[in-house]
Amino acid sequence: MLEVVSLSKRFKQLEAVKGVSLYLEKGESVGLLGPNGAGKSTAISMISTLIKPTEGNVLFLGESMIKHPKKLREAIGLVPQDLAVFPQLTAEDNLLFFGKMYAIPTKQLKQRVNELLIEVGLEERKKDKVKTFSGGMKRRLNIAIALIHRPEILIMDEPTVGIDPQSRNFILKMVRRLQKEEQMTVLYTSHYMEEVEYVCDRVYIMDRGSMIAAGTKDEVKGILRSEETIEIHVNEMSQHLEQTLRSHPNISSVVAEQPTYTIVTNQADMFDEVIEMATEAKVKLIGIQAKPPTLEDVFLHLTGRKLRD
Ligand SMILES: Nc1ncnc2c1ncn2[C@@H]1O[C@H](COP(=O)(O)OP(=O)(O)OP(=O)(O)O)[C@@H](O)[C@H]1O
Incomplete structure:
Protein backbone atom coordinates (compact mmCIF):
# COMPACT_ATOMS: atom_id res chain seq x y z
CA MET A 1 0.00 0.00 0.00
CA LEU A 2 2.72 2.45 1.04
CA GLU A 3 6.36 2.06 0.18
CA VAL A 4 9.10 4.31 1.42
CA VAL A 5 12.27 4.02 -0.62
CA SER A 6 15.66 5.23 0.67
CA LEU A 7 14.42 8.47 2.22
CA SER A 8 17.08 10.88 3.40
CA LYS A 9 16.86 14.31 4.97
CA ARG A 10 19.71 16.68 5.57
CA PHE A 11 19.40 19.81 7.72
CA LYS A 12 22.55 21.75 6.80
CA GLN A 13 25.40 19.60 8.22
CA LEU A 14 23.12 17.13 10.00
CA GLU A 15 21.91 14.04 8.20
CA ALA A 16 18.77 13.43 10.28
CA VAL A 17 17.49 10.50 8.16
CA LYS A 18 19.86 8.32 6.14
CA GLY A 19 18.38 6.19 3.38
CA VAL A 20 15.44 4.81 5.34
CA SER A 21 13.13 2.29 3.63
CA LEU A 22 9.93 0.73 4.95
CA TYR A 23 6.56 -0.48 3.77
CA LEU A 24 3.02 -0.70 5.09
CA GLU A 25 0.49 -3.29 3.96
CA LYS A 26 -3.20 -2.50 4.22
CA GLY A 27 -4.60 -3.19 7.70
CA GLU A 28 -1.33 -3.80 9.52
CA SER A 29 0.04 -2.02 12.52
CA VAL A 30 3.71 -1.17 12.25
CA GLY A 31 5.96 0.34 14.89
CA LEU A 32 8.79 2.76 14.24
CA LEU A 33 11.03 2.67 17.27
CA GLY A 34 14.05 4.67 18.23
CA PRO A 35 15.44 6.88 20.98
CA ASN A 36 15.02 10.66 21.02
CA GLY A 37 16.70 12.20 18.01
CA ALA A 38 16.79 8.93 16.01
CA GLY A 39 15.00 10.64 13.12
CA LYS A 40 11.50 9.18 13.56
CA SER A 41 9.63 12.49 13.43
CA THR A 42 11.63 13.65 10.43
CA ALA A 43 10.93 10.34 8.65
CA ILE A 44 7.19 10.49 9.27
CA SER A 45 7.03 14.17 8.34
CA MET A 46 8.43 13.16 4.95
CA ILE A 47 6.04 10.19 4.68
CA SER A 48 3.13 12.49 5.59
CA THR A 49 4.28 14.92 2.84
CA LEU A 50 4.86 17.73 5.36
CA ILE A 51 8.54 18.12 4.46
CA LYS A 52 10.36 17.24 1.26
CA PRO A 53 13.06 14.58 1.37
CA THR A 54 16.60 15.44 0.30
CA GLU A 55 16.62 12.07 -1.47
CA GLY A 56 14.36 9.06 -1.90
CA ASN A 57 10.72 8.52 -2.68
CA VAL A 58 7.35 7.59 -1.19
CA LEU A 59 5.09 5.36 -3.29
CA PHE A 60 1.38 5.19 -2.47
CA LEU A 61 -0.50 2.45 -4.32
CA GLY A 62 2.50 2.33 -6.65
CA GLU A 63 2.50 6.04 -7.52
CA SER A 64 5.27 8.47 -6.63
CA MET A 65 4.11 11.01 -4.05
CA ILE A 66 7.03 13.41 -4.15
CA LYS A 67 5.68 15.48 -7.01
CA HIS A 68 1.96 14.86 -6.41
CA PRO A 69 1.43 14.53 -2.69
CA LYS A 70 -2.34 15.31 -2.65
CA LYS A 71 -3.57 11.71 -2.84
CA LEU A 72 -1.36 10.59 0.01
CA ARG A 73 -2.17 13.65 2.10
CA GLU A 74 -5.86 12.75 1.88
CA ALA A 75 -5.20 9.12 2.77
CA ILE A 76 -3.23 9.96 5.93
CA GLY A 77 -4.46 10.94 9.36
CA LEU A 78 -1.50 12.35 11.27
CA VAL A 79 -1.36 12.67 15.04
CA PRO A 80 1.58 15.04 15.54
CA GLN A 81 3.75 15.12 18.63
CA ASP A 82 2.76 18.71 19.35
CA LEU A 83 -0.95 19.18 19.97
CA ALA A 84 -2.87 20.87 17.19
CA VAL A 85 -6.16 21.85 18.84
CA PHE A 86 -7.90 25.17 19.53
CA PRO A 87 -8.03 25.61 23.32
CA GLN A 88 -10.79 28.25 23.19
CA LEU A 89 -13.18 26.01 21.24
CA THR A 90 -15.15 23.04 22.62
CA ALA A 91 -14.13 19.49 21.69
CA GLU A 92 -17.10 19.27 19.34
CA ASP A 93 -16.32 22.61 17.65
CA ASN A 94 -12.69 21.58 17.13
CA LEU A 95 -13.85 18.48 15.29
CA LEU A 96 -16.45 20.42 13.28
CA PHE A 97 -13.77 22.95 12.29
CA PHE A 98 -11.34 20.32 11.01
CA GLY A 99 -14.16 18.39 9.32
CA LYS A 100 -15.15 21.51 7.39
CA MET A 101 -11.56 21.87 6.21
CA TYR A 102 -12.03 18.51 4.49
CA ALA A 103 -15.34 19.78 3.06
CA ILE A 104 -17.33 16.95 4.66
CA PRO A 105 -21.08 17.67 4.14
CA THR A 106 -22.71 19.00 7.35
CA LYS A 107 -25.07 16.10 8.11
CA GLN A 108 -22.36 13.48 7.61
CA LEU A 109 -19.89 15.58 9.57
CA LYS A 110 -22.17 15.86 12.62
CA GLN A 111 -22.61 12.10 12.65
CA ARG A 112 -18.88 11.52 12.25
CA VAL A 113 -18.10 13.96 15.09
CA ASN A 114 -20.47 12.11 17.44
CA GLU A 115 -18.98 8.73 16.49
CA LEU A 116 -15.47 10.00 17.11
CA LEU A 117 -16.28 11.65 20.44
CA ILE A 118 -17.52 8.23 21.62
CA GLU A 119 -14.47 6.49 20.11
CA VAL A 120 -12.03 8.67 22.05
CA GLY A 121 -14.10 8.73 25.23
CA LEU A 122 -14.90 12.45 25.19
CA GLU A 123 -18.63 12.34 24.55
CA GLU A 124 -19.53 13.70 27.97
CA ARG A 125 -17.06 16.58 27.62
CA LYS A 126 -17.95 17.55 24.07
CA LYS A 127 -19.45 20.93 25.07
CA ASP A 128 -16.44 21.88 27.23
CA LYS A 129 -13.68 24.16 26.07
CA VAL A 130 -10.47 22.27 25.33
CA LYS A 131 -8.45 24.59 27.59
CA THR A 132 -10.12 22.80 30.55
CA PHE A 133 -8.92 19.37 29.35
CA SER A 134 -6.04 17.30 30.74
CA GLY A 135 -3.08 16.52 28.46
CA GLY A 136 -4.43 13.02 27.85
CA MET A 137 -7.85 14.34 26.85
CA LYS A 138 -6.30 16.83 24.44
CA ARG A 139 -4.26 14.04 22.91
CA ARG A 140 -7.38 11.90 22.46
CA LEU A 141 -9.10 14.83 20.78
CA ASN A 142 -6.08 15.16 18.50
CA ILE A 143 -6.51 11.54 17.50
CA ALA A 144 -10.19 12.13 16.73
CA ILE A 145 -9.18 15.10 14.55
CA ALA A 146 -6.72 12.91 12.66
CA LEU A 147 -9.53 10.42 11.98
CA ILE A 148 -12.21 12.92 10.94
CA HIS A 149 -11.82 12.36 7.17
CA ARG A 150 -11.75 8.55 7.50
CA PRO A 151 -8.09 8.19 6.50
CA GLU A 152 -6.76 4.85 5.31
CA ILE A 153 -3.49 5.25 7.19
CA LEU A 154 -3.12 6.56 10.73
CA ILE A 155 0.34 7.89 11.55
CA MET A 156 1.01 8.60 15.20
CA ASP A 157 4.10 10.42 16.45
CA GLU A 158 4.73 9.33 20.04
CA PRO A 159 1.08 9.76 21.02
CA THR A 160 1.50 8.82 24.67
CA VAL A 161 4.37 11.09 25.64
CA GLY A 162 3.61 13.13 28.76
CA ILE A 163 0.09 11.91 29.45
CA ASP A 164 -1.61 10.13 32.35
CA PRO A 165 -1.58 6.30 32.51
CA GLN A 166 -5.36 6.01 31.98
CA SER A 167 -5.26 8.00 28.75
CA ARG A 168 -2.21 6.05 27.67
CA ASN A 169 -4.01 2.73 28.13
CA PHE A 170 -7.08 4.11 26.45
CA ILE A 171 -5.06 5.20 23.40
CA LEU A 172 -3.17 1.90 23.13
CA LYS A 173 -6.40 -0.12 23.26
CA MET A 174 -8.09 2.20 20.79
CA VAL A 175 -5.27 1.88 18.26
CA ARG A 176 -5.36 -1.90 18.57
CA ARG A 177 -9.14 -1.92 18.10
CA LEU A 178 -9.00 0.39 15.06
CA GLN A 179 -6.48 -1.91 13.44
CA LYS A 180 -8.09 -5.22 14.37
CA GLU A 181 -11.75 -4.34 13.84
CA GLU A 182 -11.62 -1.62 11.22
CA GLN A 183 -8.52 -2.75 9.33
CA MET A 184 -6.89 0.63 9.83
CA THR A 185 -3.28 0.76 8.65
CA VAL A 186 -1.19 2.20 11.47
CA LEU A 187 2.35 3.57 11.67
CA TYR A 188 3.12 4.10 15.35
CA THR A 189 6.30 5.81 16.48
CA SER A 190 7.51 5.54 20.02
CA HIS A 191 10.54 5.19 22.18
CA TYR A 192 8.58 2.91 24.51
CA MET A 193 9.33 -0.67 23.46
CA GLU A 194 6.49 -2.09 25.53
CA GLU A 195 3.93 0.05 23.69
CA VAL A 196 5.14 -1.11 20.34
CA GLU A 197 5.14 -4.73 21.56
CA TYR A 198 1.48 -4.29 22.47
CA VAL A 199 0.21 -2.27 19.51
CA CYS A 200 2.25 -3.47 16.55
CA ASP A 201 2.76 -6.64 14.54
CA ARG A 202 5.86 -5.55 12.72
CA VAL A 203 8.62 -3.21 13.83
CA TYR A 204 11.36 -1.02 12.43
CA ILE A 205 14.09 0.23 14.71
CA MET A 206 15.92 3.46 13.91
CA ASP A 207 19.03 4.87 15.50
CA ARG A 208 20.97 8.00 14.54
CA GLY A 209 19.07 8.40 11.29
CA SER A 210 19.48 4.82 10.05
CA MET A 211 17.28 1.76 10.12
CA ILE A 212 19.08 -0.82 12.22
CA ALA A 213 16.50 -3.64 12.37
CA ALA A 214 13.20 -4.60 10.76
CA GLY A 215 10.78 -7.52 10.82
CA THR A 216 7.97 -9.06 12.82
CA LYS A 217 8.37 -8.76 16.57
CA ASP A 218 9.52 -12.38 16.76
CA GLU A 219 11.96 -11.97 13.89
CA VAL A 220 13.52 -8.93 15.50
CA LYS A 221 13.75 -10.63 18.87
CA GLY A 222 15.24 -13.61 17.00
CA ILE A 223 18.36 -11.45 16.50
CA LEU A 224 19.02 -12.49 20.09
CA ARG A 225 18.15 -16.16 19.61
CA SER A 226 21.49 -17.37 20.89
CA GLU A 227 21.76 -14.61 23.44
N1 LIG B 1 13.96 21.40 11.22
C1 LIG B 1 15.09 20.92 11.69
N2 LIG B 1 16.24 21.60 11.55
C2 LIG B 1 17.42 21.13 12.00
N3 LIG B 1 17.55 19.94 12.64
C3 LIG B 1 16.45 19.21 12.83
C4 LIG B 1 15.16 19.65 12.37
N4 LIG B 1 14.25 18.70 12.69
C5 LIG B 1 14.93 17.72 13.33
N5 LIG B 1 16.23 18.02 13.41
C6 LIG B 1 17.29 17.17 14.00
O1 LIG B 1 17.22 15.90 13.36
C7 LIG B 1 17.49 14.84 14.28
C8 LIG B 1 16.34 13.86 14.29
O2 LIG B 1 15.22 14.48 14.91
P1 LIG B 1 13.77 13.82 14.98
O3 LIG B 1 12.87 14.81 15.67
O4 LIG B 1 13.38 13.35 13.65
O5 LIG B 1 14.03 12.58 15.92
P2 LIG B 1 13.00 11.66 16.68
O6 LIG B 1 13.48 10.26 16.53
O7 LIG B 1 11.62 11.95 16.23
O8 LIG B 1 13.18 12.11 18.17
P3 LIG B 1 12.11 12.66 19.20
O9 LIG B 1 11.58 11.47 19.86
O10 LIG B 1 12.95 13.50 20.13
O11 LIG B 1 11.12 13.46 18.43
C9 LIG B 1 17.72 15.52 15.64
O12 LIG B 1 19.12 15.64 15.81
C10 LIG B 1 17.07 16.87 15.49
O13 LIG B 1 17.68 17.83 16.31
Whole structure:
Protein backbone atom coordinates (compact mmCIF):
# COMPACT_ATOMS: atom_id res chain seq x y z
CA MET A 1 0.00 0.00 0.00
CA LEU A 2 2.72 2.45 1.04
CA GLU A 3 6.36 2.06 0.18
CA VAL A 4 9.10 4.31 1.42
CA VAL A 5 12.27 4.02 -0.62
CA SER A 6 15.66 5.23 0.67
CA LEU A 7 14.42 8.47 2.22
CA SER A 8 17.08 10.88 3.40
CA LYS A 9 16.86 14.31 4.97
CA ARG A 10 19.71 16.68 5.57
CA PHE A 11 19.40 19.81 7.72
CA LYS A 12 22.55 21.75 6.80
CA GLN A 13 25.40 19.60 8.22
CA LEU A 14 23.12 17.13 10.00
CA GLU A 15 21.91 14.04 8.20
CA ALA A 16 18.77 13.43 10.28
CA VAL A 17 17.49 10.50 8.16
CA LYS A 18 19.86 8.32 6.14
CA GLY A 19 18.38 6.19 3.38
CA VAL A 20 15.44 4.81 5.34
CA SER A 21 13.13 2.29 3.63
CA LEU A 22 9.93 0.73 4.95
CA TYR A 23 6.56 -0.48 3.77
CA LEU A 24 3.02 -0.70 5.09
CA GLU A 25 0.49 -3.29 3.96
CA LYS A 26 -3.20 -2.50 4.22
CA GLY A 27 -4.60 -3.19 7.70
CA GLU A 28 -1.33 -3.80 9.52
CA SER A 29 0.04 -2.02 12.52
CA VAL A 30 3.71 -1.17 12.25
CA GLY A 31 5.96 0.34 14.89
CA LEU A 32 8.79 2.76 14.24
CA LEU A 33 11.03 2.67 17.27
CA GLY A 34 14.05 4.67 18.23
CA PRO A 35 15.44 6.88 20.98
CA ASN A 36 15.02 10.66 21.02
CA GLY A 37 16.70 12.20 18.01
CA ALA A 38 16.79 8.93 16.01
CA GLY A 39 15.00 10.64 13.12
CA LYS A 40 11.50 9.18 13.56
CA SER A 41 9.63 12.49 13.43
CA THR A 42 11.63 13.65 10.43
CA ALA A 43 10.93 10.34 8.65
CA ILE A 44 7.19 10.49 9.27
CA SER A 45 7.03 14.17 8.34
CA MET A 46 8.43 13.16 4.95
CA ILE A 47 6.04 10.19 4.68
CA SER A 48 3.13 12.49 5.59
CA THR A 49 4.28 14.92 2.84
CA LEU A 50 4.86 17.73 5.36
CA ILE A 51 8.54 18.12 4.46
CA LYS A 52 10.36 17.24 1.26
CA PRO A 53 13.06 14.58 1.37
CA THR A 54 16.60 15.44 0.30
CA GLU A 55 16.62 12.07 -1.47
CA GLY A 56 14.36 9.06 -1.90
CA ASN A 57 10.72 8.52 -2.68
CA VAL A 58 7.35 7.59 -1.19
CA LEU A 59 5.09 5.36 -3.29
CA PHE A 60 1.38 5.19 -2.47
CA LEU A 61 -0.50 2.45 -4.32
CA GLY A 62 2.50 2.33 -6.65
CA GLU A 63 2.50 6.04 -7.52
CA SER A 64 5.27 8.47 -6.63
CA MET A 65 4.11 11.01 -4.05
CA ILE A 66 7.03 13.41 -4.15
CA LYS A 67 5.68 15.48 -7.01
CA HIS A 68 1.96 14.86 -6.41
CA PRO A 69 1.43 14.53 -2.69
CA LYS A 70 -2.34 15.31 -2.65
CA LYS A 71 -3.57 11.71 -2.84
CA LEU A 72 -1.36 10.59 0.01
CA ARG A 73 -2.17 13.65 2.10
CA GLU A 74 -5.86 12.75 1.88
CA ALA A 75 -5.20 9.12 2.77
CA ILE A 76 -3.23 9.96 5.93
CA GLY A 77 -4.46 10.94 9.36
CA LEU A 78 -1.50 12.35 11.27
CA VAL A 79 -1.36 12.67 15.04
CA PRO A 80 1.58 15.04 15.54
CA GLN A 81 3.75 15.12 18.63
CA ASP A 82 2.76 18.71 19.35
CA LEU A 83 -0.95 19.18 19.97
CA ALA A 84 -2.87 20.87 17.19
CA VAL A 85 -6.16 21.85 18.84
CA PHE A 86 -7.90 25.17 19.53
CA PRO A 87 -8.03 25.61 23.32
CA GLN A 88 -10.79 28.25 23.19
CA LEU A 89 -13.18 26.01 21.24
CA THR A 90 -15.15 23.04 22.62
CA ALA A 91 -14.13 19.49 21.69
CA GLU A 92 -17.10 19.27 19.34
CA ASP A 93 -16.32 22.61 17.65
CA ASN A 94 -12.69 21.58 17.13
CA LEU A 95 -13.85 18.48 15.29
CA LEU A 96 -16.45 20.42 13.28
CA PHE A 97 -13.77 22.95 12.29
CA PHE A 98 -11.34 20.32 11.01
CA GLY A 99 -14.16 18.39 9.32
CA LYS A 100 -15.15 21.51 7.39
CA MET A 101 -11.56 21.87 6.21
CA TYR A 102 -12.03 18.51 4.49
CA ALA A 103 -15.34 19.78 3.06
CA ILE A 104 -17.33 16.95 4.66
CA PRO A 105 -21.08 17.67 4.14
CA THR A 106 -22.71 19.00 7.35
CA LYS A 107 -25.07 16.10 8.11
CA GLN A 108 -22.36 13.48 7.61
CA LEU A 109 -19.89 15.58 9.57
CA LYS A 110 -22.17 15.86 12.62
CA GLN A 111 -22.61 12.10 12.65
CA ARG A 112 -18.88 11.52 12.25
CA VAL A 113 -18.10 13.96 15.09
CA ASN A 114 -20.47 12.11 17.44
CA GLU A 115 -18.98 8.73 16.49
CA LEU A 116 -15.47 10.00 17.11
CA LEU A 117 -16.28 11.65 20.44
CA ILE A 118 -17.52 8.23 21.62
CA GLU A 119 -14.47 6.49 20.11
CA VAL A 120 -12.03 8.67 22.05
CA GLY A 121 -14.10 8.73 25.23
CA LEU A 122 -14.90 12.45 25.19
CA GLU A 123 -18.63 12.34 24.55
CA GLU A 124 -19.53 13.70 27.97
CA ARG A 125 -17.06 16.58 27.62
CA LYS A 126 -17.95 17.55 24.07
CA LYS A 127 -19.45 20.93 25.07
CA ASP A 128 -16.44 21.88 27.23
CA LYS A 129 -13.68 24.16 26.07
CA VAL A 130 -10.47 22.27 25.33
CA LYS A 131 -8.45 24.59 27.59
CA THR A 132 -10.12 22.80 30.55
CA PHE A 133 -8.92 19.37 29.35
CA SER A 134 -6.04 17.30 30.74
CA GLY A 135 -3.08 16.52 28.46
CA GLY A 136 -4.43 13.02 27.85
CA MET A 137 -7.85 14.34 26.85
CA LYS A 138 -6.30 16.83 24.44
CA ARG A 139 -4.26 14.04 22.91
CA ARG A 140 -7.38 11.90 22.46
CA LEU A 141 -9.10 14.83 20.78
CA ASN A 142 -6.08 15.16 18.50
CA ILE A 143 -6.51 11.54 17.50
CA ALA A 144 -10.19 12.13 16.73
CA ILE A 145 -9.18 15.10 14.55
CA ALA A 146 -6.72 12.91 12.66
CA LEU A 147 -9.53 10.42 11.98
CA ILE A 148 -12.21 12.92 10.94
CA HIS A 149 -11.82 12.36 7.17
CA ARG A 150 -11.75 8.55 7.50
CA PRO A 151 -8.09 8.19 6.50
CA GLU A 152 -6.76 4.85 5.31
CA ILE A 153 -3.49 5.25 7.19
CA LEU A 154 -3.12 6.56 10.73
CA ILE A 155 0.34 7.89 11.55
CA MET A 156 1.01 8.60 15.20
CA ASP A 157 4.10 10.42 16.45
CA GLU A 158 4.73 9.33 20.04
CA PRO A 159 1.08 9.76 21.02
CA THR A 160 1.50 8.82 24.67
CA VAL A 161 4.37 11.09 25.64
CA GLY A 162 3.61 13.13 28.76
CA ILE A 163 0.09 11.91 29.45
CA ASP A 164 -1.61 10.13 32.35
CA PRO A 165 -1.58 6.30 32.51
CA GLN A 166 -5.36 6.01 31.98
CA SER A 167 -5.26 8.00 28.75
CA ARG A 168 -2.21 6.05 27.67
CA ASN A 169 -4.01 2.73 28.13
CA PHE A 170 -7.08 4.11 26.45
CA ILE A 171 -5.06 5.20 23.40
CA LEU A 172 -3.17 1.90 23.13
CA LYS A 173 -6.40 -0.12 23.26
CA MET A 174 -8.09 2.20 20.79
CA VAL A 175 -5.27 1.88 18.26
CA ARG A 176 -5.36 -1.90 18.57
CA ARG A 177 -9.14 -1.92 18.10
CA LEU A 178 -9.00 0.39 15.06
CA GLN A 179 -6.48 -1.91 13.44
CA LYS A 180 -8.09 -5.22 14.37
CA GLU A 181 -11.75 -4.34 13.84
CA GLU A 182 -11.62 -1.62 11.22
CA GLN A 183 -8.52 -2.75 9.33
CA MET A 184 -6.89 0.63 9.83
CA THR A 185 -3.28 0.76 8.65
CA VAL A 186 -1.19 2.20 11.47
CA LEU A 187 2.35 3.57 11.67
CA TYR A 188 3.12 4.10 15.35
CA THR A 189 6.30 5.81 16.48
CA SER A 190 7.51 5.54 20.02
CA HIS A 191 10.54 5.19 22.18
CA TYR A 192 8.58 2.91 24.51
CA MET A 193 9.33 -0.67 23.46
CA GLU A 194 6.49 -2.09 25.53
CA GLU A 195 3.93 0.05 23.69
CA VAL A 196 5.14 -1.11 20.34
CA GLU A 197 5.14 -4.73 21.56
CA TYR A 198 1.48 -4.29 22.47
CA VAL A 199 0.21 -2.27 19.51
CA CYS A 200 2.25 -3.47 16.55
CA ASP A 201 2.76 -6.64 14.54
CA ARG A 202 5.86 -5.55 12.72
CA VAL A 203 8.62 -3.21 13.83
CA TYR A 204 11.36 -1.02 12.43
CA ILE A 205 14.09 0.23 14.71
CA MET A 206 15.92 3.46 13.91
CA ASP A 207 19.03 4.87 15.50
CA ARG A 208 20.97 8.00 14.54
CA GLY A 209 19.07 8.40 11.29
CA SER A 210 19.48 4.82 10.05
CA MET A 211 17.28 1.76 10.12
CA ILE A 212 19.08 -0.82 12.22
CA ALA A 213 16.50 -3.64 12.37
CA ALA A 214 13.20 -4.60 10.76
CA GLY A 215 10.78 -7.52 10.82
CA THR A 216 7.97 -9.06 12.82
CA LYS A 217 8.37 -8.76 16.57
CA ASP A 218 9.52 -12.38 16.76
CA GLU A 219 11.96 -11.97 13.89
CA VAL A 220 13.52 -8.93 15.50
CA LYS A 221 13.75 -10.63 18.87
CA GLY A 222 15.24 -13.61 17.00
CA ILE A 223 18.36 -11.45 16.50
CA LEU A 224 19.02 -12.49 20.09
CA ARG A 225 18.15 -16.16 19.61
CA SER A 226 21.49 -17.37 20.89
CA GLU A 227 21.76 -14.61 23.44
CA GLU A 228 20.43 -14.14 26.91
CA THR A 229 19.84 -11.03 28.95
CA ILE A 230 20.76 -11.24 32.60
CA GLU A 231 19.93 -8.67 35.25
CA ILE A 232 22.31 -8.49 38.18
CA HIS A 233 20.96 -6.59 41.18
CA VAL A 234 23.58 -5.35 43.63
CA ASN A 235 23.56 -3.40 46.88
CA GLU A 236 26.21 -1.01 45.59
CA MET A 237 27.48 -0.33 42.07
CA SER A 238 31.16 -1.11 41.53
CA GLN A 239 33.58 0.14 38.86
CA HIS A 240 35.60 -3.01 39.34
CA LEU A 241 32.64 -5.35 38.68
CA GLU A 242 31.57 -3.28 35.67
CA GLN A 243 35.05 -3.50 34.17
CA THR A 244 35.22 -7.25 34.78
CA LEU A 245 31.84 -7.72 33.08
CA ARG A 246 32.85 -5.52 30.13
CA SER A 247 36.09 -7.35 29.54
CA HIS A 248 34.44 -10.80 29.57
CA PRO A 249 34.75 -12.28 26.05
CA ASN A 250 31.20 -13.71 26.08
CA ILE A 251 29.43 -10.58 27.29
CA SER A 252 28.48 -8.35 24.38
CA SER A 253 27.01 -5.43 26.31
CA VAL A 254 26.76 -4.07 29.83
CA VAL A 255 24.43 -1.34 31.01
CA ALA A 256 24.88 -0.06 34.54
CA GLU A 257 21.84 1.58 36.05
CA GLN A 258 21.66 1.81 39.84
CA PRO A 259 21.12 -0.79 41.36
CA THR A 260 21.30 -3.15 38.37
CA TYR A 261 23.73 -4.30 35.70
CA THR A 262 22.01 -5.60 32.58
CA ILE A 263 24.25 -7.81 30.48
CA VAL A 264 23.78 -9.63 27.20
CA THR A 265 25.70 -12.88 26.84
CA ASN A 266 25.86 -15.77 24.39
CA GLN A 267 27.15 -18.12 27.08
CA ALA A 268 24.78 -20.58 28.71
CA ASP A 269 24.88 -20.92 32.51
CA MET A 270 26.57 -17.62 33.16
CA PHE A 271 25.20 -17.38 36.72
CA ASP A 272 28.08 -19.11 38.52
CA GLU A 273 30.64 -16.95 36.80
CA VAL A 274 28.71 -13.75 37.57
CA ILE A 275 28.57 -14.74 41.25
CA GLU A 276 32.34 -15.33 41.20
CA MET A 277 32.99 -11.97 39.54
CA ALA A 278 30.82 -10.23 42.14
CA THR A 279 32.59 -11.98 45.02
CA GLU A 280 35.96 -11.06 43.58
CA ALA A 281 34.84 -7.41 43.25
CA LYS A 282 33.49 -7.53 46.86
CA VAL A 283 30.00 -6.69 45.70
CA LYS A 284 26.96 -8.07 47.51
CA LEU A 285 24.47 -9.59 45.09
CA ILE A 286 20.81 -8.93 45.88
CA GLY A 287 19.54 -11.00 42.98
CA ILE A 288 20.33 -12.32 39.54
CA GLN A 289 17.86 -13.29 36.87
CA ALA A 290 17.74 -14.20 33.19
CA LYS A 291 14.83 -12.87 31.15
CA PRO A 292 13.41 -13.58 27.68
CA PRO A 293 14.50 -10.99 25.12
CA THR A 294 12.42 -7.86 24.60
CA LEU A 295 12.68 -5.35 21.78
CA GLU A 296 14.53 -3.16 24.27
CA ASP A 297 17.19 -5.88 24.56
CA VAL A 298 17.51 -6.04 20.78
CA PHE A 299 18.17 -2.32 20.73
CA LEU A 300 20.74 -2.67 23.50
CA HIS A 301 22.42 -5.50 21.63
CA LEU A 302 22.56 -3.61 18.33
CA THR A 303 23.73 -0.27 19.67
CA GLY A 304 25.30 -1.03 23.04
CA ARG A 305 22.99 1.61 24.53
CA LYS A 306 19.63 1.58 26.24
CA LEU A 307 16.72 3.06 24.31
CA ARG A 308 16.06 5.69 26.95
CA ASP A 309 19.64 6.80 27.63
N1 LIG B 1 13.96 21.40 11.22
C1 LIG B 1 15.09 20.92 11.69
N2 LIG B 1 16.24 21.60 11.55
C2 LIG B 1 17.42 21.13 12.00
N3 LIG B 1 17.55 19.94 12.64
C3 LIG B 1 16.45 19.21 12.83
C4 LIG B 1 15.16 19.65 12.37
N4 LIG B 1 14.25 18.70 12.69
C5 LIG B 1 14.93 17.72 13.33
N5 LIG B 1 16.23 18.02 13.41
C6 LIG B 1 17.29 17.17 14.00
O1 LIG B 1 17.22 15.90 13.36
C7 LIG B 1 17.49 14.84 14.28
C8 LIG B 1 16.34 13.86 14.29
O2 LIG B 1 15.22 14.48 14.91
P1 LIG B 1 13.77 13.82 14.98
O3 LIG B 1 12.87 14.81 15.67
O4 LIG B 1 13.38 13.35 13.65
O5 LIG B 1 14.03 12.58 15.92
P2 LIG B 1 13.00 11.66 16.68
O6 LIG B 1 13.48 10.26 16.53
O7 LIG B 1 11.62 11.95 16.23
O8 LIG B 1 13.18 12.11 18.17
P3 LIG B 1 12.11 12.66 19.20
O9 LIG B 1 11.58 11.47 19.86
O10 LIG B 1 12.95 13.50 20.13
O11 LIG B 1 11.12 13.46 18.43
C9 LIG B 1 17.72 15.52 15.64
O12 LIG B 1 19.12 15.64 15.81
C10 LIG B 1 17.07 16.87 15.49
O13 LIG B 1 17.68 17.83 16.31
